[in-house]
Amino acid sequence: MKSLLLGIILIGLCLICCKAQSQPVIRKTACTLTGKSYTIDCGAGNAVIIYESIIGSRQNNNGECGYTSGDCYENYPTSCLLDNQKCSIYGPNRNLTACNKKSDYLEVKYYCVPINPSNSYDICGSSEITQTSGLIKSPSYPTYKQTTGICRTKITVPTGKSLNIFVTDMNIQKRDSTEECKDYLIITDSTGDNDVCGNEKPVYAESLCSSVIYISYKAETAASFLSFYKGFKLYFEVRDLGASSSCGTATPSLPSDSTTTLPAPTVNPLDLVLNASQYFDFQICKQQQKTLTAPDFHVLYIEQLEYRAQQLSLGCLLPSPSHCASPHPLTCNLKRSCSFNLLADYTIEDCSKKKADYIFGIYRYIPIESKIRYFVCDTQVVNGDMSPNGLLFSKSYPNFSPNSNCVTKLQSSAPNKAFKIYITDIYLEDDCSKSYIQINDYKSPVATFCSSIDQRNTYTFTSCSNNIDISYRTSNQQNTDFRGFRAYYELVDLPTTCQNSLTTITSTTQAPLTTPLNDDVNSQVLTSGGNANGRPCQFPFKYQNQNYETCIAEGSNYWCSVTDNYDRDMIRGNCVPGLTTNKKFTVCDRKLRTFSCPKGYLINLVSVLGGSTSDNSCNEDKIRCSQSLYNQVQSFAASKQSFRIVNSFTLTECSNARVDVLIIDYNCVPDVVPYVKTYDTCTTGQTTDEKGIIISPYFPNPQVNFNCNLNIVTTSQKLLNLYVVSTQLQAILGSQECTESYFQLNNGDKICGLRNSGIIAQKCGTNFQLKYFVGSKAYKGFKLYYEITDVIDQIQCYEPTTTISPSISSTTPPSYVQQGIASGPQEIVNCKFSETITCPNDYVISVKRYFYGKSASNKCFYTQGDLISYSFQNVNCNGKRTCVLPTYFQYMVEHSTFSTYLQVEYECIPTKLPSRSMCGMTFTDKNGIITTPNYPTYDASLRCKTSIMTSSNNVIKAYIINLSIDTDCSKDLITFSEPGSSVSRQFCGQVTATLAYETCSNRLDIEINTQATSDNSFDGVSIYYEAVPKPIDFICTPPTTTSTTAKPTTTTTTKLITTSPNYLGLASPVETIARCQSETITCPKDYVIIVRSSFYGVKNSNNSCDYSPNDCFGPNTGASFSCSGKQSCFISFFPSGSQVPECDKKYASYFFLDYQCVPVKNAGVPPSTVNSEFCTPPSTSHTVAPGSSLILQSSNYPSYPTVAVNCNKTVITDPGYALDVFFIAGTFPGRVDCNGSTDFLKITDGFSNHKFCGSPNQAKYLMESRSNSLEVSFVASPQLFGFVYKGFQIYIQAVRLPITSTRPQQTTKPPVTAPIQVGFVSEEYYIDMCVFDSKTLTCPTNYIITVLQQSIVNARDGCDFKPGDCREPTDLVSTECAGKQTCNIYFPLTPITFCGRGNANGLEFTYQCVPSSPSTTIKAYSCDDKISNVKNGIIQSPKYPNYELKVGCEIELIPPEKSFVKIYLIDLGLSDSILEDALAVDDLILGENEDGMSRFLYSSEKPIKIKYKSLESANSSALESLRGFRMYFEAFPINENITSTIRVPTTTKYFNQFTFFTKIVNTKKSSNLIYFSLGIGLPCIVLLSIIMLFLNKSSTGSSSNLEIKYSNKRNKDGQLNEDIKSFSNPNLD
DSSP states (O other): OHHHHHHHHHHHHHHHHHHHHHSOOOOEEEEEEBTOEEEEEOOTTEEEEEEEEEEEEOSSOSOOOSOOTTOEEEEOOOOOOTTOSEEEEEBOOOEETTTTEEOOEEEEEEEEEESSOSOEEETTTOSEEOSSEEEEEOTTTTSOOOOSSOEEEEEEOOTTEEEEEEEEEEESOOOOTTSOOSSEEEEEETTEEEEEOTTOOOEEEEEEOOSEEEEEEEOOSOOOTTTOOOEEEEEEEEEEOOTTOOOOOOOOOOOOSOSOOSOOOSSOGGGSOOOOOOOEEEEEETTOEEEEEOOTTEEEEEEEEEEEEOSSOOSOOOOOTTSEEEEOOOSSOSBSEEEEEOOSOOEEGGGTTEEOOEEEEEEEEEESOOSOEEEBTTBSEEETTTOSEEEEEOTTTTSOOSSOEEEEEEEOSOTTEEEEEEEEEEEOOSOTTTSEEEEEOSSSOOEEEOSBOOTTSOOEEEOSSSEEEEEEEOOSOOOTTOOEEEEEEEEEEOOTTOSSTTOOTTOSSSOOOOOOGGGOSSOOOOEESTTSTTOOOOSSEEETTEEESSOEEETTEEEEESSSBHHHHOOEEEEOOSOOOOEEEEEETTOEEEEEOOTTEEEEEEEEEEEEETTSOSOGGGEEEEEEOHHHHHHHHTTOSEEEEEOOOEETTTTTEEOSEEEEEEEEEESSOTTSOEEETTTOOEEOOSEEEEEOTTTTSOBOOEEEEEEEEEEEEEEEEEEEEEEEOOOOOTTOOOOSEEEEETTOOEEOSOOOSEEEEEEEEEEEEEEEEEOSSOBOEEEEEEEEEOOSOGGGGOOOOSOOOOOOOSSSOOHHHHHTSOOOOEEEEEOSSOEEEEOOTTEEEEEEEEEEEEOSSSOSSOOTTOEEEOOOOOOOOTTOSEEEEOOSOOEETTTTEEOSEEEEEEEEEEOOSOEEEOTTEEEOSSEEEEEOTTTTSOOTTOEEEEEEEOOTTEEEEEEEEEEEOOSOTTTSEEEEEOTTOOOOEEEESEEEEEEEEEOSSSEEEEEEEOOSOOOTTOOEEEEEEEEEEOOTTOOOOOTTSOOSSSOOOOOSSSEEESOOOSSTTSOOOOEEEEESSOEEEEOOTTEEEEEEEEEEEEOSSOOOOSOOTTSEEEEOHHHHHHHTTOSEEEEOOOTTSOEEGGGTTEEOSEEEEEEEEEESSOOOTTTTOOEEETTSSTTOOEEOOTTOEEEEEOTTTTSOOSSOEEEEEEEEOOTTEEEEEEEEEEEOSSOTTOTTOOOEEEEEOSSOEEEEOSSOOOOEEEEEOSSSEEEEEEEEOOOSSTTSOOEEEEEEEEEEOOSSOSSOOOOOOOOEEOOOOTTSOOOOEEEEEETTOEEEEEOOTTEEEEEEEEEEEEOTBTTBOOTTSEEEEOOHHHHHHTTOSEEEEEOOOOBOSTTTSSBOOEEEEEEEEEEOSOOSSSOEEOTTOEEESOSEEEEEOTTTTSOOSSOEEEEEEEOOTTEEEEEEEEEEEOOSOTTTSEEEETTEEEOTTOOOOOEEEEEESSOEEEEEEOOSOOOHHHHTTOOEEEEEEEEEESSOOEEEEEEEEOSSSSTTSSOEEOOOOSOSSOOSSGGGTTOOOHHHHHHHHHHHHHHHHSOTTOOOEEEEEEEEEEOTTSOEEEEEEEEEOTTOO
16 A cells, blocks of 8 residues: 555656646746846756846836836846856946946846756757757767767757747857858758857747758867867757747758858958948848848847837837837847848737737948958057048957957047947957956946857947047967957947047046037036036036936035036036926937936927938938928837937938938926926915926826816916926827816816827916816826926917817807708918817818918918928828817928918818718719718628719719728729719728819719728728819819819828829829829829929919910929829929919919829739849840830849949830830939949930939939830949949830821931020020921030920821910920030920820920030129129139039129120039028029029019028038039110011921021010910011911922011010011012
8 A cells, every 4th residue: 555655646746747847938037126136046957048138227217127118228248057047147237328327227038948858869869859848969968079070950840839949058169250150050940040159058939930940060170178168058849839920831941061151252351441331220020030141241230129019919010119129139140141030929028918019120230351450469549530440450360369468549539529349259268357358438337348259248339538448468378269359440429328528538637528518418407506607417427426317405405516526526506497408419320329318307309300411411401301200209209218219210201211310309308306396286276486397186196086277377478388297197089078087278178198298288378277177087197397488479479360260069060060061171270389170079070281381471371472381291180070280380491490380271071971882873962971881891802883973063072081991002992083084083091081082073983992802900981972062263174184173182191093004014194283282193002103294384364273375384393303203292382382483483373293103113914014134134135025014123223233234235125116214213323414423324225315323313204215126234333332322223115106107207407506696695496396306406516505495286287386276385305405515306205184185296495505604705703793784694603613612602793774684594503402502593592402404594674683602511422413503694685676587498388397496586584385485466476377378378399488577676664566577578479
């Protein structure tokens, strides 16, 4: 019996042990506060394995130990003894360089791993392992034994499982100086190889994901006496996957016998000066992996690596610091290549145990070879000014030099500079007291590096001084394996986290000065009194040998030191309660910067501006395009004492350009500050103090049932600025109102919910009442801070006086609510800090447009002459019942001033009317709501059509209440159209409360098709429609064109297709829009916009929005600049907002735009559009099949080719076809004007040549070939960093040519050469052409072509142009010829929109030959000249065509008596920074978005002021593309009788035979319609009619000319009086 009982006990113990052993190892967390220790105990039989170790500083002061998202932290090496069940950790007191704070805690993540599991394998004796856990060891471990070749084992992982591997011990040969392993342990899964060598001990936990894992081991190096090699030991364990994880089933490839898979470099690095790259970021979403590979002679350095979890796991959103983050262990660093993945679930304990949605990282490439190199001990001083970056090596590196003991200094003369050092290789003995490298800047803690690289740790040092010492010491130990060290250094701007940054180490006896305000590290507390003279506090500071981070109490006052050491300097001031100093900092592209507040304060963002500069520098003076990034950065900074930010933004309003310079203006608002008074809302009653903290009762403890007021009283009108510090009140969604808890200022809007720190309200007055209410449900309440300030501008106190939000009464609803219809157009103007749009119950807001304005007359609404801006896209009200508008106060970059109001146009649309299914129905009701079947349930196979009809005196408006379908428009699409119009509006994705279509007719057709897979998150569509009477003045263009008045545009972010190609893969037809309001145009996915032409139109008699050929036109270069090359763009337009110089500087009435959507990648079949790599293969031509297309791009696009390219290829299509060529994108080294550029792209068809150099080059329609072939040449030199330039991408499409021309073929004609009086401008010459005609225009030497007017014509009689024919402006001639001495014009098939569509059959234009350079008869004038009574001359910038900096001058041009002056622009080469680099002719300003195209510019009878300002500074690369300006002027008499002769060739009945010369005398501007360009009014119409009659009667073979003589005079008002003197035709019978 005893034996049986003993057996049962033994069996039970066995089962318990077996169960315990079968428990999987799990990740655990331990933490200890600074100065404290903690012992981790894994229990008997288990060893502590550290997975990750960080030291951090808490962002909040709750005293808790452990990392929370947003803490400042850095990796900190922590290790435990081998196979030890216990491990003690100690919290060090370290300074965190990222935020200039002391560490508060040490946190480690660890595993308890079995020491002796039941299964153990020799890697060289086990080819396959099927057990789920166990040890794998090297042969004879822990005794080192060489292997013969490679030992390999395979672990098969069951389906639904993953594998954890813990390398618990490792000691073999270490990495060599190239960071490669000759002996190694390689762990291979489906993502690739992970190589381990030396004494690296990585943990692959929750990252290996594959059906098979290979483990390979090679140790062929013999051990020396001092090598202490052991081999390796690892523990593996199969673990369960998360529910959403999915490891692949593919078997990974076996690793080769080498860890180096990259090609060997072909250049000598000692011939190159290599620098570190910029900073890059990357994101890895669930089920994704990524491999980062450094260029030749570089290694990868990971600056930041984090797991992140979104608030809601809605797919993988764009990275945001507002997402909860947790450090990702550095399992790979300082290697040529690293791989990361998120194939398996990762639980983030620091984020409420959420699953990681993505991994986010920041990295850069660090050189390990370069021409610039220094050896310590051999070099005493390295001059950082002469060599701002380079390599540092230990003596004899990579050979070891024992008994070294020396110091090398890194120095710079610039006090605002510092050094950043990367240790990229180190191999010394493990005893850090004997061998080490130390870096000391005498301001920061000394940094010590020793032993060898551990990839889990960081190896950087950033100094706080411009002078540092690098000490190197080695013992006498002889070990051939040791190498010493290698480091890279670079001279950088002084970090914002440094204190006393201008103090150098050269003097320690003199008291250091506080950093100037604009270079301050933190936003600091202001001081008054004392001996500080108003200088701000400097935290931390030393007082009585203790460091203080806050002001020190002294009786009722608080004081601080304004230097870092009061004991030494004795300079102090009294701390001023309130906001801290305003700080304006810049963050350069891909740079990391930390913004901090003093202890007890929180960040308050004032403004955030992102800018793209003209030369891609970090110089805010060179910003060419910008937009506010306040909301994006607010997510980083809100409610924090400090925040770090990497400038990795792009500008959606600037063609998605990178942000070259990010400008952040901020201060700090008090949170827990003892010298700022605190007032309880319910007990204080009233206060007259000008600043203070206001709290709800007992905040932050939850309370119920309070309803009380606090009054703030002033003696005169003041401005109350109210800031949120913290709130926790009733959370509301959508149209909910604050009812359970809120605060309210002066009976204004009720404010509730969770609010981030920052300003919440501004009010003018003398008495401010703050109300607080909380009902029976408990809420914590709020903490606010207020300041009373003087009113700076009375406009801050103006209330709206004209346009207001409709009053919503609960007892008497508006009439439109009673009728159940939409509200119609409403307006609201916000010129206060906050304003709210409110619609009635069961209605939602639909915003039509909005803009910011600067009032010219102190009004709170738009009036003529206001400065306005559409640059902001921050009114997000669609679909809401109530919406609080953003502040009116925005910086309008284009006007260099702040706005004073925000004006919004919107409608309230009903959402709760009875709804009906739309499919197969025709609706004739006045209004209603229609939906897809079963809405809001999504139908994945819907083919649905419906029509809405009304009476002939009505039009129809249709609003999308809610659209929720797939974002892929090729799968799901809804189309709105009307009969007789080829223009439709198409939507997919998510759209809310948007005006989708407004008809010109009385019928609307709607079609929706869905074919996406079923998705429960989609709803379908709900639409509100309404028939409304046509306004009396309703204007709508013919149905075949795009409506100029009624086609609305959505302001929501959605995929909106304005053009729909017949099938994907080809460019869309040319589309034209004409608008008198702003418009968004969008192309389908994988298409971009190519602007064919864009003009402003000026009405001569009225302000209607419809196009007329009689209008005056001027180019709109900004539209092409803003839109070409983008998938979507917003074109800002406001009547009276754009001056047109060509039309006597009148304001544009409307704009119109011709554009196409062109594919940039394979968009579907048929046909198949393949992105072909140019010159691959080099000997084969590219063929484009008829009706198909080709996308051609340089190798490695969108990065630059890595090898030299010199390639010529032919692109061909079938006979009878031509090739349309579109230039999509291209950036190359060198200058845009190709001057001295060796890299270029050239395209020619044998008639015209197009050459591209430099960067950037504008996306545009290039040409239609005149044959069925093109020659394309590309020359490129290798660039070390291919990401700097793109190379090129072009789109080519084969189009059929008509069988015959629109008029008989003509013989080749001699070039048109203008007869010119030397030294003066030529006459104006008229040219007309038919389709497929070509002409050569030639001017004399030192003259250039200036195109005055140009139109395409839809002639009723073939190519016989007449005044009544329909005409449309074009820029075809100016694009090809302007500024050239000679050019060839070819007129291809060109769509014409406003003339019944189809193609134009004619082209007509006028041009002049204009002197382009000084000569013996043409004098040149420049800055500060006064030009009086001069007939003509050249005006140019100093040293033109070289650009001179720091020029500011004024030129006065006084016309001769009784004369007026014409000015022609010859050349303009300025930067895009119009604030700093501009040319002004009177009030006509040139500079921003100018293409520099030569043209007629301006005329005046009065003295003309010409002002010019150039940049203050620019780097050499930027100066290459800048030239300044050159203009030509000429004076013409006002009162002069002139008899002129016009000779009209009459060789045929067509006007275009030879040249029709027309002289225009004394006109102040070029006319707009060619046949009225004589400028002589009605008599000329009669005259032209007579000419037409005579020509029709003339013989086609006659060579005689019709001679017409006329004279004209100007009256005292400057108007022309014309008299026909005579006409004759000698051959007329």
